[in-house]
Amino acid sequence: MHSLFSNYKSPCSVAATVAFAASVILLTSCTLARKNGDEIGEDANLRAQTLSVISESFETKGQATVERLNQDSTQRFCSTQRDLKNSTLSASSIHNTLQTQSISELMEKIRLENLAQIKPPADSNYFGDFKRGESIAQDGRGKTWTDRADSPSGGNCYNCHRLSKSELSYGTLGPSLYQYGKLRGITSIESFQEKLNSSSTDPIIQYTWGVLMNSKAFNLCTVMPRFGVSLNAQSKDHSAPILNEQQIKDLMSLLLDPRSAVND
Numbered sequence: 001m002h003s004l005f006s007n008y009k010s011p012c013s014v015a016a017t018v019a020f021a022a023s024v025i026l027l028t029s030c031t032l033a034r035k036n037g038d039e040i041g042e043d044a045n046l047r048a049q050t051l052s053v054i055s056e057s058f059e060t061k062g063q064a065t066v067e068r069l070n071q072d073s074t075q076r077f078c079s080t081q082r083d084l085k086n087s088t089l090s091a092s093s094i095h096n097t098l099q100t101q102s103i104s105e106l107m108e109k110i111r112l113e114n115l116a117q118i119k120p121p122a123d124s125n126y127f128g129d130f131k132r133g134e135s136i137a138q139d140g141r142g143k144t145w146t147d148r149a150d151s152p153s154g155g156n157c158y159n160c161h162r163l164s165k166s167e168l169s170y171g172t173l174g175p176s177l178y179q180y181g182k183l184r185g186i187t188s189i190e191s192f193q194e195k196l197n198s199s200s201t202d203p204i205i206q207y208t209w210g211v212l213m214n215s216k217a218f219n220l221c222t223v224m225p226r227f228g229v230s231l232n233a234q235s236k237d238h239s240a241p242i243l244n245e246q247q248i249k250d251l252m253s254l255l256l257d258p259r260s261a262v263n264d
């Protein structure tokens with residue numbers, strides 16, 4: 001590890017040598033903290049070295065293949081340049097063809113790529129079963145090497161969001177979604193039915209479907225996973241979205257159906 005970092009004498013790197021796992025996190029944050037244009041090439045070099053150490057440290061097991069380490073444009077942008085988004089520095093180290101493009105323009109371009117991935121439900125019906133939605137929200141299982149690639153994954157929503165009154169153990173990385181539908185005017189079966197009738201144009205239904213399908217289309221570097229789209233950096237065999245269309249419909253009902261525990 002010392003040879004790897006010997007040419008990099010910032011206080012960050014000293015701390016980074018303490019432990020390998022910590023070093024990956026620290027190096028990423030140190031990279032983000034450095035904003036001088038001259039340092040971008042050096043950062044790219046260090047980043048390549050770090051990635052090579054990480055790749056050598058993992059091996060493919062079951063569906064958890066090392067291909068997961070290959071970042072797509074969204075992940076690459078968010079782990080290298082999100083802090084530079086208000087600057088007009090060249091993005092040359094990562095996107096050679098976009099040297100003169102400002103970081104904000106690049107960010108918007110990638111966000112629009114994410115937006116284009118969102119497709120309406122095949123049968124134009126945006127809703128499913130709110131009870132199944134609750135189970136999906138509670139379930140954090142899936143996509144690990146011990147899971148079968150064809151078994152459905154959970155959504156792990158409670159890990160980041162409050163959703164119901166009764167659940168006391170929830171994460172707070174994301175905003176509370178308790179009364180998500182009620183606070184947006186869906187207070188009765190009748191008002192829900194009205195929404196259903198105009199699903200394809202209703203802004204709340206369209207926005208909620210969009211966030212569940214691909215959260216990065218709204219806030220590119222959000223920590224919320226892209227649940228309904230394939231990640232293009234992964235191989236064909238492993239690119240299935242985390243949740244299938246039916247599961248996303250069930251979650252739509254969990255969030256918007258007035259009978260769901262969310263809208264208690």
Ligand code: HEC
Binds near residue numbers: 174
């Ligand atoms: C790793 C954390 C995380 C997980 C897991 C997560 N979310 Fe989120 N979610 C967020 C964050 C953070 C936001 C805030 C918006 C942002 O960052 O753009 C958000 C925003 C949302 C919003 C938009 C809220 C608003 O008022 O605009 C909805 C709806 C939502 N999440 C639903 C879900 C559902 C349903 C699940 C489970 C399938 C889920 N989230 C899983 C972190 C998460």
